[in-house]
Amino acid sequence: MKKLFLTIAIILTSILATNAQEETFNLTVNITGLNSDKGKVMIAIYNGEAQFLNTRYKSAMVKSTDKKVTYVFEGIPKGEYAVSFFHDENDNNKMDTNFIGIPKEDYGCSNNASGFMGPPKYEDAKFMLEENKSIDIKI
Numbered sequence: 001m002k003k004l005f006l007t008i009a010i011i012l013t014s015i016l017a018t019n020a021q022e023e024t025f026n027l028t029v030n031i032t033g034l035n036s037d038k039g040k041v042m043i044a045i046y047n048g049e050a051q052f053l054n055t056r057y058k059s060a061m062v063k064s065t066d067k068k069v070t071y072v073f074e075g076i077p078k079g080e081y082a083v084s085f086f087h088d089e090n091d092n093n094k095m096d097t098n099f100i101g102i103p104k105e106d107y108g109c110s111n112n113a114s115g116f117m118g119p120p121k122y123e124d125a126k127f128m129l130e131e132n133k134s135i136d137i138k139i
Contacts, residue, residue, distance in 0.1 A: 024075040026132045029083055033139030034067040034106050039089040041069045046082045052122040053084060061088075082125035083110040083135060108137045 029043055040061045047057040062071045064087070086095040087106035096104045108114075113124035127135065 022077050024077050025129055027073045027076050027081070027083075027129060028132075028134040029069075029071050029073070029085070030134060030136045031064075031069040031085055031108065031139075032067070032136070034064050034069070034087050035139075036089060037064045037067060039087065039091045040064070041085055041087050043069070043071055043083065043085045045073060045076070046084070046122070047079060049122040049126075052082055052125070053119055057081070076129055078130055079128070080126055081110075081129055082113075082122055082127070083137070084108070084120075084125070085137065106139050108139060110135050110137065112138060 027045070031041060031043070034041070040063055042059060042061050044056040044059040046052045046055070051057065058073055058076070060071050060073070062069050069085075085108055086103070088094070089105050090096065095107060098104055109120045109125040110127055111125050113120035115121065127133075
């Protein structure tokens with residue numbers, strides 16, 4: 001009898017553990033309209049307003065071809081996210097700006113969000129990831 005209860009407990013635990021696994025999706029980011037194919041493009045995913053443009057959830061450095069980039073982030077949990085990128089044309093691993101802080105290199109955010117006199121707001125760039133998704137960002 002003890003073996004029967006133990007067997008049932010193991011089966012139920014296995015079923016519950018399988019159901020408790022987090023559902024994940026792929027996020028494809030397509031960027032078009034870059035100035036050149038020099039350097040590389042840094043793409044970042046943010047998983048909350050407090051982290052937006054500060055602390056990346058996931059990121060990738062990608063080489064562009066024909067002035068565009070496509071990158072697939074795999075295994076992203078269901079949730080709310082925003083994406084940003086900048087084109088590091090001179091390969092110095094930072095976004096270059098002029099003397100008043102305006103970017104000299106291509107940049108953008110999901111939903112093609114743009115800011116007025118500053119960076120875009122998270123509210124404008126956020127989206128829900130509830131299935132495999134592809135987003136387009138145009139310069």
